[in-house]
Amino acid sequence: MDNAQIAKALEEMAELLEFRGENPFRIRAYQNGAKAIRELGESVAAVLSDPERDLAKIPGIGKTLVEKCQTLVETGSLPQLEELRKAVPAVVIQMARIPGLGAKKAVKLREELGIESLGDLRKACQEDQVAGLKGFGKKTQSAILDGLAIAEEAASRIYWSQADGLARAISDHMQKCKAITKMEWAGSYRRGRDTVGDLDLLVVASDREAAMDHLATYPDVSQTIGRGETKISIRLDKAFQLDMRCVEEDEFGAALQYFxxxxxxxxxxxxxxxxxxxxxxxxxxxxxxxxxxxxxxxxxxxxxxxxxxxxxxxxxxxxxxxxxxxDGKLPTLVELKDIRGDLHMHTTATDGTHTIRDMADAAIERGLSYIAITDHSKRVSMAMGLDEKRLRQQWAVIDEIRNEYQGRLTILKGIECDILEAGGMDLADDCLAEADWVLASIHYGQKQPRDQITERMIGAIENPNVTAIAHPTGRLLNRRPAYEIDMDQVMAAAKQHGKFMELNANPARLDLNDLHLAKAKALGIPIVINTDAHSIDGLDVMGYGIIQARRGGLVAKDVANTQDWPELKKLIDVQH
DNA sequence: GCCGTTTTCGGCCCGACTGTTTTCAGTCG
The missing domain is CATH 3.30.210.10 (DNA polymerase, thumb domain)
Incomplete structure (x- = not known):
């Protein structure tokens, strides 16, 4: 079992213990333990098997959790967790996902009314059975009916980029309210998490009622969930929630920190x-x-x-x-203006919608000094991936175009070469050797077992013609999990062979994630932040990657494409 | 369940809002 799986098991323990009405601090201890393990920069299994090491030395992990980890690593399961799963019916967990219902009320509904499905719950509400329960009432009952619809829509987290769009539109709306003198977004949106579950807005207003009224008139507001003297919660379309809090000028910093x-x-x-x-x-x-x-x-x-x-x-x-x-060692985090080049983009030669010249002009407009054209290789047949012949033809075109852009933009001959299902690269080594920049990536056989896919990746890292691994875990947020891949081994290999790793800035990818980036930084593996643009507009996602890089604690010197190409070229030569 | 230059027991961050109460529990962040 890897750390992510162990952390997930401990988190589920915490969730289930909550339904059993356990001591809240015991629940938090499991949550803290899960967090510590998820963020641990090395494998729990490795620490456990090393007699020199003691897992209990890690803050948040004590004697009990060490035992739980041992059991999980050795057997792949946890008896206490299995028991809790049996003891806490799935319907109770489903009910607790309904806004306004929590563990206690969900348990009570099942025990008192024999609710065994969300359908039962709806029926019980419609038949007015819920309102009679102690601690419940008419309002709770109708809130449950409303909430059932929301729970079924599964209000999931949205991409940071989507949250950013919402936040900007709402900012524009709120700026028209004269009562508001100061405004700032808080929450996970401000922290730049890859996905955002709700939006938190903080305002200073001369008239709080006016500020709250103004928010309520935003066109996409579908419901006001709650409204008090200092706070209003609304639901936007698609069940997405926004909380606005009104504070005094001299409270603003504390409130911003808090929220x-x-x-x-x-x-x-x-x-x-x-x-x-x-x-x-x-x-x-x-x-x-x-x-x-x-x-x-x-x-x-x-x-x-x-x-x-x-x-x-x-x-x-x-x-x-x-x-x-x-220790006074907070890093000066990388910024968008530090980026000098973009080393992953596609053109009309494969599945891009713009030509090399289009992309080059757009890159200049965005202040870049170099780009690599990295179309797909032939295995990606759906995108008309390039074979050696077509790739060399593209490079001949780049040779011609280069003169036009002399002194304005360096156009690099690159390729995003597939790592084949059976292992090995999709294009011949003599061809790859002619490139300025070779990305290696996996698009097929993503569901292979851990050992196999890890071996494929390491094979690519060992290939002397490969410069960097693109979107190394293959995850698509909310759509597809990361490959089952041993990132400890992959990073060790990247370190050993002097390879770069990509932070793919596409807002649905953001791959590597923040924790992997922190680990890569600790190992001294250079990161390249690339847009993977398939069109001119695609070049604009760089900022999303920057935020993710900041979350990983990266400074400009950790990011290879903050350097100009001649320096980066030297770094590549030294690394190899 | 974790943790300890006061402690191996007794703490563990802090408050708003709602609905149901009549002083508070549950939920949420």
Whole structure:
């Protein structure tokens, strides 16, 4: 079992324990343990099998969780988890996904009314049975009926890029409200997570009612879920939720810090405050003994009074940021303006919609100094992938065009060469050797067993003509999981053979993810952030990759294409 | 279940809102 699978098992333990009404701190301990393992930069199985190492030394993992990990690694399952699965019926878990229903009420509904399906629940509501239960009422009953529709729509997380579109449109709308003097987005959107589950908006307003009224008039609002003196929650089309919170000017920094999260980051922040005799809430930082307020206007103040520098939102996951902050070693994260080139894009030769010249002109407009044309190789027949002959023809064209762009843009002869199902590269080595830039990637045989697909990937890394691995895990957010691949082995091989790894900036990919990027950085593997553009517009996704890179803690020098091509070329030669 | 330059027991971040209550539990973030 790999770390992700172990973490998932522990998370499920936490979820199920919640339904059993367990001690909340025990539940959190399982969540913390799962997080620690998911973010651990090395394999749990490897640590366990090394007599020199002790898994319990990792914060959040104690004696009990070590035993659980051992059982999971050795047997692939966990008896306590199996028992809990039997003890907590699936329908209870389904019911708890309905907004407004949680573990306690879901359990009660099943026990008191014998609900065994969401259909039963709907019927019970329609027959007015729910409103009579203690702790329930008419409003809860009708909220459940509304919620059933939402639960069935499975309001999933949306891509960061989609959240960004919504947020920008809503910002435009809210700016028309004169009562609002300050506004900022918070939550996982501000932290730049690859997907976003809801939007959090923070405002300072001279008239709170007016600000809330204004939000409620946004055209896509389908429902107001709740509204109080300081907060309004609405549902946008497709069940997506937005919370807006109104605060005072001198609370804005504290509120922004608070609502940006993550939850784990906030818990850690407040623990540090508490140790200093301070208390942090969304209104400010206060002395515990006499309740004096000592900060709150800006986020910077909030961090400073507990002895920390301001921490970039992308790093606020309670991973390494507190240690880095305390040691004064917070990185200056990479920015979009640092990017000099784009090393993955397609043209009309395969499945792109624009020509080499179109892409070159668009790259110049975007301030780039070099691009690599990397069309598909022949195995990707659906995209009319290139064989050696057609590829060499394309390169001949590039040779001709290069002169036109001399001094403005360097156009590199590249290829995105498939790693074949049986292993090996899709194009002959003598051909690949003529390229300036060779990406290797997997498009077929994605469901192969772990050992096989890992071996294929490592085979490509060992090929001296390959420069970088493109979209190394193959994941498509919300659509397709990553390949079953041993990234520890893949990264070790990349390190050994001096290969680059791609951060594919396509908002549905963002592959490598933040944790893999952090690991690659720790190993010293150079990252290239590429758009994988299939059209001119596709070049504009670079920013999404930058945010992901920031979440991985990358600085400009960790990203190879922040250098100009001559320097990058030298780096390639040294690496190989 | 984890953790400990006060502790191996007794803490564990903090508050808004709702609906059902009549002082609070449940849910959410």
């Amino acid at each position: 940006t999260g993550s939850q784990a980051h906030n818990i850690h922040t407040r623990k540090i405050a508490k140790e200093k005799g301070l208390k942090i809430n969304e209104y400010g930082v206060f002395k515990i003994d006499d309740d004096t307020k000592i900060a709150g206007t800006t986020e910077k103040d909030v961090y400073e009074v507990i002895g920390l520098p301001w921490i970039p939102p992308e790093l606020r996951e309670d991973r390494l940021e507190f240690k880095l902050a305390q």
